Amino acid sequence: MSYLEINDLEKHFVKKTGGMLTSRLETVKAVDGVNLRIEKGEILGLVGESGCGKSTLSRTLMQLIPPTSGSIVLNGENYSTLSPAEVRKRRLDFQMVFQDPYASLNPRMTVFSTLAEAVKQRHKGMKGDALEAKVIELMSTVGLDAAQMKRYPHEFSGGQRQRIAIARALAPEPKLIIADEPVSALDVSIQSQILNLLKDLQRDLGLTLIFISHDLGVVHYIADRIAVMYRGKIVETGTAEEVFNSPQDDYTKRLLASIPKLNVS
Secondary structure (H helix, E strand, O other): OOOEEEEEEEEEEEEEEOOOOOOEEEEEEEEEEEEEEEOOOOEEEEEOOOOOOHHHHHHHHOOOOOOOEEEEEEOOEEHHHOOHHHHHHHHHHEEEEOOOHHHHOOOOOOHHHHHHHHHHHHOOOOOHHHHHHHHHHHHHHOOOOHHHOOOOHHHOOHHHHHHHHHHHHHOOOOOEEEEEOOOOOOOHHHHHHHHHHHHHHHHHHOOOEEEEEOOHHHHHHHOOEEEEEEOOEEEEEEEHHHHHHOOOOHHHHHHHHOOOOOOOO
C-alpha cells in the first residue's frame, strides 16, 4: 500500500444556469474520478492549467470540502469515512502552503507568535524555553535568522514570508504538505531558492509533498513524479523525466510546447 492512496475521487458542484424562465441545474465535475498513489518521502507534481481542478482536489484532500465519492487513504487510514469531529482531530496531518505568503500570514502576529501557535496545535502543553527552542529550530530549518522572530510579516521580503509559511506548515509535524502554486507570486530568482529549500526538506526530513503548479518546467525541476490534470481528470502520470521527455497525452504535449524557450543565436 502506498503512503497516500486517492481512489476514484470525485467532487461535483451543482450550479444554476440560464435565465429566470429557462434556468436549470448543471453539474460541474471539478474532480472527476482521480486515482493517485504517493509514496512516503516523495514529491508529486500536480500540473495543469487554471480551472482544471487542481485546487479543488487539494481542498478535498485537506478535508476542507467533502468529496462527492471516492476515498483518501493516508498511511492505511481512510479519511473519507471519518466523522466531522474525527476529521478536525486529524486535520493537523495535512498542511498547506499557499500561493500568496502575505495573504496567508496574520499581519498582526509576529513570526514567533505564528510559529508558536502552530507548534501548540500538536504539542498543547509546550511553553517557555521549550517552545522558543522549537520556534528557533523551525526558523533555522527554513533558513531564517532567529533574531527576526519578533518581527511582523510586512518586515520581510516575499521569499522570506514564504519561508515563514513553510515553517508554519512544518510546525504541527504533518504527514503530508500540499503546496498550491507556492512560487508563482515570487520573482524568478527567489523561486529557485524556495524550490531548493523544498528539495532540501524532502532530503533532510523525509518530506512528503504534493506540489501544485501550472508550470510544467517548475514541476519538472522539483518533482519525483508528475501527474497532469485536465478537466478534472488525471490524463498522464509518470516520473518527471518520462513526462517531460516522452509525453504521451496531447494535453501534456501542449503544456510542454507552452514553456518559453530562449532563442540564442
